[in-house]
Amino acid sequence: MRMKPCMMNSLLGLLRIRIKRGVNLAVGDLFTSDPYVIIKIGEERWKTQVIYCDVNPEWNSDVTLLVTDLNVTVLLTVYDQDTFTKDDYMGDAEFAIKPYFDALNLQLEGLPCGTILTTIQPSRGNCLAKASHINWSDGKLVQDLILKLRHVECGEVEVQLQ
Incomplete structure (x- = not known):
């Protein structure tokens, strides 16, 4: 990936996002869906592969x-x-990355595996379906999120940050 010089000056870090799976997604076609996810952060955009005929896809x-x-x-x-x-819209969700990066600034050396550093509770200001924990696991900071899709009758997407 080639970065613009102005991006290199303002680069705060890299964030690995794993789109794990969708749960009980809305039916887009007659009986099923062929779902994929578009991820956007700032100017960057990325697309998962399409999973055919599945309302519970594992990406x-x-x-x-x-x-x-x-x-x-x-x-x-x-x-x-x-x-x-045109591809059918099946909902969206958003989440903040600041809590994850704030946890990176904590003293992490010597913490036991599985230590919960921060918990983010579901609220009107986020798309969390349940509490999300930021954990220290195997020498890495990990956050698992279950996001409830907005503007649609049902569906969740499970995501992990590292």
């Missing part, structure tokens, strides 16, 4: 994104791929 797709602003949110948008028409 297990990783992307590493450049972080230049801790106050931006990551936006996930789920679509149903269609062949002859």
Whole structure:
């Protein structure tokens, strides 16, 4: 990946996002969906592979994104791929990365594996379906999120940050 010089000056870090799976996604076609996820953070955009005929897809797709602003949110948008028409919107969710990066500034050396550093509770200001913990695990900072999709009748997306 080639970075613009202005991006290198403002680069705060890299964030690895794993789009794990979707749960009970809305039906986009007659009986099923062919879902994929678009991830956006700032100017960066990335797309998972399409999982055919599955409303409970397992993507297990990783992307590493450049972080230049801790106050931006990551936006996930789920679509149903269609062949002859525009892809169907299946909901979206967003989450803040600041709590994760704030946890990186804590004293992490010598912590036992599995230590919970921070817990973020679901609220009107986020898309969390349940509490999200930022853990110290095997020498890495890990956050698992279950995101409830907005603007649609059902569906969640499970994500992991590292």
